[in-house]
Amino acid sequence: MSHAHGTRVQEFIGDPVSDAPPVGREKLEEIFQDIQADLRFDHELNGCLNCGICTATCPSAHYYDYSPREIVQLLWTENLEGIYDAMQEKIWACAQCYTCAARCPFGNSPGGLVMLMREVAIKHGMESARNVLRPFSRVMLKLISTGNQLSPDMISKDGFPDWGPNISKVDAPLATLRKAIPVPTLHTTKTAWEVNLKTSVELYTIWEETGVLESLKTIDQNLFDVITDIMDEKRDEWDEFLEDQEDEDED
Numbered sequence: 001m002s003h004a005h006g007t008r009v010q011e012f013i014g015d016p017v018s019d020a021p022p023v024g025r026e027k028l029e030e031i032f033q034d035i036q037a038d039l040r041f042d043h044e045l046n047g048c049l050n051c052g053i054c055t056a057t058c059p060s061a062h063y064y065d066y067s068p069r070e071i072v073q074l075l076w077t078e079n080l081e082g083i084y085d086a087m088q089e090k091i092w093a094c095a096q097c098y099t100c101a102a103r104c105p106f107g108n109s110p111g112g113l114v115m116l117m118r119e120v121a122i123k124h125g126m127e128s129a130r131n132v133l134r135p136f137s138r139v140m141l142k143l144i145s146t147g148n149q150l151s152p153d154m155i156s157k158d159g160f161p162d163w164g165p166n167i168s169k170v171d172a173p174l175a176t177l178r179k180a181i182p183v184p185t186l187h188t189t190k191t192a193w194e195v196n197l198k199t200s201v202e203l204y205t206i207w208e209e210t211g212v213l214e215s216l217k218t219i220d221q222n223l224f225d226v227i228t229d230i231m232d233e234k235r236d237e238w239d240e241f242l243e244d245q246e247d248e249d250e251d
């Protein structure tokens with residue numbers, strides 16, 4: 001039986017008063033297929049009662065225009081436009097605490113699904129991903145160059161306003177206090193602790209094999225270039241160390 005009006009399919013998504021070009025249906029489908037293709041997708045989405053338990057227990061839902069129930073419903077009903085729309089801002093509100101996963105009667109993991117959507121947003125170089133990840137470039141650089149995400153000398157009052165009154169503790173003489181710690185690898189404020197060269201080089205292999213560096217390239221080409229230079233230098237250092245060891249063994 002044919003229906004007079006059929007099912008309405010939105011061919012493009014876009015804001016009519018914005019200069020941003022509308023997004024075609026092909027792109028929307030490609031993005032959803034990337035989310036669905038992830039091995040974790042079927043484990044984390046088993047159905048949805050639309051009961052809202054996840055949203056009732058979600059800390060982010062209390063503070064932002066964000067609802068894990070809405071995200072799961074969009075994925076469950078394959079609402080391509082809604083999924084794309086949520087990836088512009090809402091998915092970045094999740095705190096990844098997984099309270100929702102512990103409570104969902106269907107065994108869904110809304111927080112896990114948000115993680116998949118974030119990864120796909122990065123893969124597609126979405127503006128929302130660039131904006132959210134930009135402040136982390138300093139942390140990424142620190143991680144690659146030292147093996148640490150954060151070091152005591154990065155902690156400043158301006159950088160961590162969300163610490164509230166605790167931020168006053170950064171006025172403490174950190175360099176002196178660190179030297180008082182009995183573990184020698186902690187006697188520095190330039191890194192949280194010293195990571196040896198072999199571990200750093202092994203970390204680079206993990207980042208390459210897991211696609212972390214490829215994702216970084218999509219989001220920030222300049223940072224990627226700086227980081228690959230640092231990695232090459234450290235790998236050269238490691239090769240030289242191994243050669244020296246071999247020479248010593250031969251002597």
Ligand code: SF4
Nearest residue numbers: 048049051052054104
């Ligand atoms: S994801 Fe689970 S808890 Fe949330 S609305 Fe659906 S069934 Fe309910």
Ligand code: SF4
Nearest residue numbers: 058095097098100111
């Ligand atoms: S993981 Fe995200 S969606 Fe789930 S309860 Fe925590 S903040 Fe909310």
